[in-house]
Amino acid sequence: MSRAIAELLRAADDHLVLGRSLLPVGHDKRPHGQALLSTGHQAPRKEGGFKGSWLPLQTTPASRDQILTWLQPGWRGLGLVTGQVSGMVVIDVDKGEGVDRFGQWGLHERAHVRTPSGGLHWYLKHPGWPVKTVQSQTNHRLESIRGIDVRGDGGYVVIPPTCFGKAGYQALRDHHDLDDAAWLPQDVQDLLGLRCPPMPQPTAPLSPQRSNSHPQWKAKDGTTLERELLFLALELAHSEGRRNETGFWLACQLRDNRFSQIDAELVMRDYAQQVPGTNSKGEAEAYTFEEAQHSLEQAYSRAARAPWRAPAATLLGRLEEAWPSLGPLARLEAARCVVGARGPVRAEGVSLLRKLGFDGLEDVMMQLEAEVRSGVAVPGSTALHKLLRAQV
Numbered sequence: 001m002s003r004a005i006a007e008l009l010r011a012a013d014d015h016l017v018l019g020r021s022l023l024p025v026g027h028d029k030r031p032h033g034q035a036l037l038s039t040g041h042q043a044p045r046k047e048g049g050f051k052g053s054w055l056p057l058q059t060t061p062a063s064r065d066q067i068l069t070w071l072q073p074g075w076r077g078l079g080l081v082t083g084q085v086s087g088m089v090v091i092d093v094d095k096g097e098g099v100d101r102f103g104q105w106g107l108h109e110r111a112h113v114r115t116p117s118g119g120l121h122w123y124l125k126h127p128g129w130p131v132k133t134v135q136s137q138t139n140h141r142l143e144s145i146r147g148i149d150v151r152g153d154g155g156y157v158v159i160p161p162t163c164f165g166k167a168g169y170q171a172l173r174d175h176h177d178l179d180d181a182a183w184l185p186q187d188v189q190d191l192l193g194l195r196c197p198p199m200p201q202p203t204a205p206l207s208p209q210r211s212n213s214h215p216q217w218k219a220k221d222g223t224t225l226e227r228e229l230l231f232l233a234l235e236l237a238h239s240e241g242r243r244n245e246t247g248f249w250l251a252c253q254l255r256d257n258r259f260s261q262i263d264a265e266l267v268m269r270d271y272a273q274q275v276p277g278t279n280s281k282g283e284a285e286a287y288t289f290e291e292a293q294h295s296l297e298q299a300y301s302r303a304a305r306a307p308w309r310a311p312a313a314t315l316l317g318r319l320e321e322a323w324p325s326l327g328p329l330a331r332l333e334a335a336r337c338v339v340g341a342r343g344p345v346r347a348e349g350v351s352l353l354r355k356l357g358f359d360g361l362e363d364v365m366m367q368l369e370a371e372v373r374s375g376v377a378v379p380g381s382t383a384l385h386k387l388l389r390a391q392v
Helices: 003-017 033-038 064-071 097-104 140-145 186-192 225-240 243-256 261-274 289-300 315-325 328-340 344-355 361-373 381-391
Strands: 021-025 042-044 050-052 077-081 088-093 120-125 148-151 156-158
Touching: 003 021, 003 064, 003 077, 021 033, 021 064, 033 050, 033 064, 033 361, 064 077, 088 097, 097 120, 097 148, 140 186, 225 243, 225 261, 225 315, 225 381, 243 261, 243 289, 261 289, 315 328, 315 344, 315 381, 328 344, 328 361, 328 381, 344 361
Parallel strands: none
Antiparallel strands: 021 077, 042 050, 077 156, 088 120, 088 148
16 A cells, blocks of 8 residues: 555544545546446436446445545545535635635634645534535625635535645644634624524515517527527536526527516526536535526626527537538547537437437447546537537
């Protein structure tokens, strides 16, 4: 056993004794899918088979033997699953604005960990009620404390002595010594949900009726403009993980195409219900209709621009039309984009490729699966849009 593995295993033992839940992470700080699969921590894929999943670790900690299995290859690190399962909440302080604000609160000396980027992690006792994992960079409610994130239920942080490259995670304090949230200013405790249990959420109001004032454009396959815009937004949100930015883009497109705000709100409700339940870091964080509505209000407070130019067909419809004119290399790249996409584009696109008689489909699927496991970024629907535009 290498020295690095032995040190990580000692750290794991320290946390396990305290009943905390750990997970394997790769060099990108994300949960390591291959390692999770090796210990049976998995979830079914929509297209068949299984993928590594850390969801079980949010309720049941891994055993020491399972952690040793994760670490055996020698190039993995460890993360701590935050929330009730570990009895902890972690304040994640970003370098720069976050660290400065943390210092203004007089809390520099309270930090438990320094991250490779120069940020800080501060370990707090879990208050006993659900605490959301939220990012101040993507949540307009937290604009006043930008750079200060909370890792609560459904979240995780990387722990020392994990090290990828020259810089690693450095322990500054004994992780056994957890602080109370009362060290934070009261308004910040309220913002992060750490001062008192959350109030019961009111029942969502009934959706308003459509005004039928929106454009009556339809794609060749019958898709309406509003559904095409929603489809594009969901593909971007699933493939790139930028839910807030994409939600604002969708709201702007609806405004520019002269949808009434009432009709646009219905589309934004559909968007909020179908976006992934994880943020841009891959951590569980709910995207609420309130966030979508905030994007809508921002968009409709500004003057409309030139309408979006509607395509002759939906994305897969354009691919089918362009297929006869694509050369071998372009067809191969298009197939990689389809297989690398998420949601309907992948599911329906794979069927389309089989219908079009593309012979190398199985090889492409195996190759991209290997690339995803090794952490390589793969093309998706956005790349397919660019490829098809280049053919025009």
